[in-house]
Each structure stands twice: as structure tokens, then as C-alpha cells.
Amino acid sequence: MRFTGQVFRAHNPRWSFTPLSGEGAALHGGRFNPVGTPALYTSLRMETAWLEAQQGFPFKPQPLTICAYDVDSEPVLDLTAPSSLDDLGISPAALVCPWEDLADQGKTPPxxxxxxxxxxxxxxxIIVPSFAPGATENDRNLVFWNWSDNPLSRVTVIDDERRLPTTAASWP
Structure with missing residues (x-):
């Protein structure tokens, strides 16, 4: 399918000068990207971006920079419907697997x-459910492996007023 619309992402303000980078995900890995593979994790709702960034940690919420992005990308697969998973032969267990535990054990997560x-x-x-603590069925994410400012994979940050810093020099 083609996805056209807005998505959101909550950043540590330290990295707000590079809102389109997938390097943090490449460095640490994520549910849908192994270490070394860049990915851009976004959410379909601003509230979901907040949940994802906080991940239910037991400490006080820390400052975040929330960015909105314009998207026009295809192909994007919607893996939130059981029928979509069935059509693709994908088990729901592959989505919800304890990826961090498996990776820590040296196993490849499904x-x-x-x-x-x-x-x-x-x-x-791919559009996937959010697995963040407190997420509901309305909380969905769009994870990109291929994105740019070109057609077919266009993801651009909305910053018409140029509020985001442009270099790391903004930070001590």
C-alpha cells in the first residue's frame, strides 16, 4: 500500500539536529532492525510517540522534542490486521517477540x-502495533527502513520555521 500522511517522533533533545537519522536505531538495534541496520521509528499519533519514547520507565519523564513528518511512501505494509499477517504468512508472535532478550542471548529475534x-x-x-507500556489498539507505529526526500520513500520533517538546530554545536 501507499502511505500518505503525517507521523510523529519524540526525540531526546540532544539529537534534535538530526531528526531523520536512523543511526541510533542502527547503533542499538530495535524491535524491527538488527544492530547495524538504520531504521526510522515513527508513530501515527503524537501520543504514541510519547509512549514509545518513555517506554514506561519508572523514573520521571524527561524532556523530549516531538517532530511531525510528512510522508508519501510505498510500499508500506500494514501488519496491524490479523488478515494482513495471514496473507503474508507472518505469525503475530514474530511482532511481539522479546527481541532484546533474544538478542542478548545471541539469538536472532523473529x-x-x-x-x-x-x-x-x-x-x-511497516505499520505495526505499539508494544510500549500503556499502548492501546489505537497506538500504531510506522517503521521505515528506506526513507529520503525523494518520491516513493519521501519522509520529511516539518520545520517550516526552522526551529530545529542544524548541528550538534547547539549542545554543550
Whole structure:
């Protein structure tokens, strides 16, 4: 499918000068990207971006920079409907797997295998449920493996007033 619309992302303000980078995800890995693979994790609602950034940590919420993005990208697969998963032969367990625990044990999480297969097939991104603590069925994410400011994979940050810093020099 083609996804056209807005998505949101909550950043540590320290990295707000690079809102389109997937390097943090590449460095640490994520549910849908192995270490070394850049990914841009976004949410379909601003509230979901907040949940994702806080991840239910037991400490006080820390400052965040929330950015909105204009998106026009295809192909994007919607993996939130059981029928979509069935059509693709994907188990819901692959999405919800304890990816961090598996990776820490030296095992390849099923969600990484899924991501590698979809990337190899030319999929630019996937819509998935949010697994953040407190998430409801309305909380969904759009994870990109391929994005740019070019057609077919266009993801651009909305910053018409140039409020975001442009370099790391903004920070001590």
C-alpha cells in the first residue's frame, strides 16, 4: 500500500539536529532492525510517540522534542490486521517477540528475520502495533527502513520555521 500522511517522533533533545537519522536505531538495534541496520521509528499519533519514547520507565519523564513528518511512501505494509499477517504468512508472535532478550542471548529475534525478509523484498516500511507500556489498539507505529526526500520513500520533517538546530554545536 501507499502511505500518505503525517507521523510523529519524540526525540531526546540532544539529537534534535538530526531528526531523520536512523543511526541510533542502527547503533542499538530495535524491535524491527538488527544492530547495524538504520531504521526510522515513527508513530501515527503524537501520543504514541510519547509512549514509545518513555517506554514506561519508572523514573520521571524527561524532556523530549516531538517532530511531525510528512510522508508519501510505498510500499508500506500494514501488519496491524490479523488478515494482513495471514496473507503474508507472518505469525503475530514474530511482532511481539522479546527481541532484546533474544538478542542478548545471541539469538536472532523473529522480528529481525521478518524485517530482513521485507527489506530484501523492497518494502520501505511497516505499520505495526505499539508494544510500549500503556499502548492501546489505537497506538500504531510506522517503521521505515528506506526513507529520503525523494518520491516513493519521501519522509520529511516539518520545520517550516526552522526551529530545529542544524548541528550538534547547539549542545554543550
Amino acid at each position: 522480528s529481525w528475520k521478518l524485517a530482513k525478509t521485507l527489506m530484501a523484498n523492497g518494502t520501505n516500511g
